[in-house]
Amino acid sequence: MKVTIDHSPLTDHIGGRGRVMRLLPEQPQRSVIGAGIGGSATANFLRQHFGPEVQVDVFEKGEVGGRLATVTVNHHDYESGGSIIHSLNLHMQEFVKQLGLKYRRNVAGKTAVFNGEEVILEETDWYLLDLFRLWWRYGISFIRLQMWVEEIMEKFMRIYKYQAHGYAFSSVEELLDSLGGSGFINMTRRPLSDSLLELGVSQRFIDEVIAPVMRVNYGQNVSIPAFVGAVSLAGAQNNLWAVEGGNKLVCSGLLKMANANLLQAQVNSISPVYSGEVPQYQLSFTTAAGMGSELYDIVVMATPLQAGVRSGVQFQGFNPPFEQLPGNYHSTVATIVHGYLNTSFFGFPDPRLFPFASVLTTETPDLFFNSVASVCPVNISTGFRRKQPQEAGVYKVFSPQPLDKAQLKTLFRSYYSVQVTEWQAYPSYGSSQGLPPVELHPNLYYLNGIELAGSAMEMSSVAAKNIALLAYHRWNRQTDMVDQKDLMHRIKTEL
Template sequence: MALLMILTAQFLQICVAQPPETPSRIAVVGAGIGGSAVTYFLQQQFGAQVQIDLYEADRIGGRLATLTVNNQQYESGSPYIHSLNLHMQGFVKHLGLKHRKEVAGKNAIYNGEQLVLEETDWYLLNLFRLWWHYGISFLRLQMWVEEVMEKFMRIYTFQAHEYAFSSMEELLRSLGGEHFVNMTHKSVGESLQAIGVSQKFIDDVISAVIRASYGQSVAIPALAGAMSLAGTPGNMWAVEGGNKLVCSGLLRLTKANVIHGKVMAISLHSSEKRPIYEVRYEQDGTLSSQNYDLVIIAAPLHKTGYPISFHNFQPPVEQPNGTYHRVVTSIVHGYLNSSYFGFSDPKLFPFFSILSVDSPDSSFFSIESLCPVNVSVGFRRKTPQEAAVWRVLSPRPLDRKELKTFFKSYYSVQVIEWQAFPSYMSVGPSRSLPPIILHDGLYYLNGVEWAASSVEMSAVAAKNVALLAFNRWFDLHEKIDQPDLLHKLKTEL
């Protein structure tokens, strides 16, 4: 009898599957919004017991950055966040941060000779002017953008139910079918023409918005264009104290081990159970290495991006095609030359933002009056007869002559050159998006930028990578790349 009980117990031990162990160590490369968010989501999935090392060679926040002018800080990187960005909204709420007080201002569009569109304080008058100049093109645009955003918002439902996607194509297909995938191949200009938006509206308005967002033309992919065009004034917000506080706050919340070093190489080492990844990095002139179960790269791997070499991988990990597009940000503290835009009396100049259409003679993408990251009670935007802080986006650094053209005089100029966004024209229209899975436990987050580049797209990609790594680690294949997911969830509910 005793022997029978022992044999039964042994049989049950063999038959009952033991849950796999969680990864003991995870590496994240890059501490921008993507790296900070994926660190947070990984801890949510795997638990607080997992050690997460985050490597950053520069500063926490990446392209979410500030600089100081006249003892106040201003956004030098991504200045605004869309109101529909639910992950960013959640981060701000969870971290106890606040939305920065909105300071109203009007926009205008400049074609190199004159202002072709001027915003007023009256909503109905603005609509009338759009209709008068462009017919119903602006209504067609609005309907198109709303349809795209409505479908994009499905990702939050999918991720709330812990579904993940092994490629960007699968993620996009789940949101809007092949049409969404095709939006990464077809240009925004072609897409808008196809729905009846006039060429004049595209040339005057769409091109100006795209240039102010990406520093590129209406030849960028339609999905990236739609995301940019969704960010209309009134739908945007910023974090009190600076948007970069989201990144530092998430890392502080997760208690991630931040290693201020530059990752040089990642090597694959075989193991009886799962592969081990050796991360080699340079810190203060010293080369070191650490081993990990999972590695997430949250930095650009393209030719002008983050130069990491990969060893012992078969097939080899290939560097994605394409380059990044340079955008120059000049933060100028001075007096705007309003007469350049047709206002001889600066007291009559009502605009806080001037966008430039795509023309051969244009030397800037946008000029915008900035508010400090901490807006005090009673703060108002300064008029051109007062010294203010202006943010000028341009394709190259402004020379002295150009500065004297745009500004009557100035106290200081600080210049930041960004490899800010993918150069969408550096690869052909039939390109495939960069892979998410580079190896069994090696993931690439920043490929999402080639579908569309924004703070929230990085946060969405971060959540997807965390869910994908978790589901693949525990063999939850029913949670990966499920077809007709929207219908499936409706049926379950």
């Protein structure tokens, strides 16, 4: 069995794209289009479920890793894309363990919130003092929020049990319903702000704490769906980690573990070919050597198909014609600056008195950036220390638009280098219209639809596992393993 995957760079929280699996003659042929974390994880899971005889071809027109990417400053690499992973992300943890990768050493740093005029909230060295300040300013809003997020995460964690027992879901709605019932589905349709106000969280807390977190994680405001917001808030808590050497190493490692054949190519079109009741799919692609094509029994699209995201893949010969999925992707600019932060802009004329490693911002009309943070390289030596504000350091600025010279001079007293990466980072949640299908056509699957529910490395990994299981069960006509109800009871009965 031969499998092919196509990788295309994208911007998680800044994942990517995978493409095709091709089989040897007289054997089933598989493919994955896209090789960010979603596509590379799909290749790995397809290998697990379809066996060692599968050959995995991976098409990638850009860099493996997609939205997991790095840039180099002074001979050190820094994350320009998805940079943090939560401790409850069990698939990512398992990948790191299987690949023999290491957790990057954590370098402590304090966070502040800036409203355009002054710092309104700041982290200290004393946890109890921080809690007292939160209570004094916001009452018990932060406690209500934490209990809400923990309840959602506890329900979401059921997915690992379901997947460990081999169960799959034919749609994002079915998956969410199995975890949290209609409550989770409703959370994908209701603004985060409405859900929090109903919970008893104050408007002030939403404006000064929740909104800055949404701005740094998704570049959007508190009108995003509640489920997306909960995913984002879970990622804003403690117990976060990253991979030594760069998070993108997980993607290249998964492809290697899957024994994937990486092809630098752009997949141009997918066309159904009927010789029986169920179609195969002809993939046409372009490499540096010229044009090519291949026939596959299963294709997994692991690249966004919404407007504004240029996957470059055309769907030809489908009846009815394949329609572009609704919604679009949000543009976020990551600017890596090597220079001296202008701490006076934040109310600290003496940079030696500026205690923060990162500054988040409230939703204020005049603010042109979402966050600025001192960042550490992906390889941290034992003696490494974070640069002090009076020293030249490396900073990552998230903004909705590229920074012009005047804006750079506002944030930095001076700088040596500026590197800009513009990501189509995650869905534009305000314009999303429902959740896209997982099954586009018989044996043609779409991974990135899960991002409309929540965009993060682990969400893509969960979707990858689900699609590999779904493809396997559909291929073997194991209907009793798809879209089953009351799974917690079923699993307890099986045990």
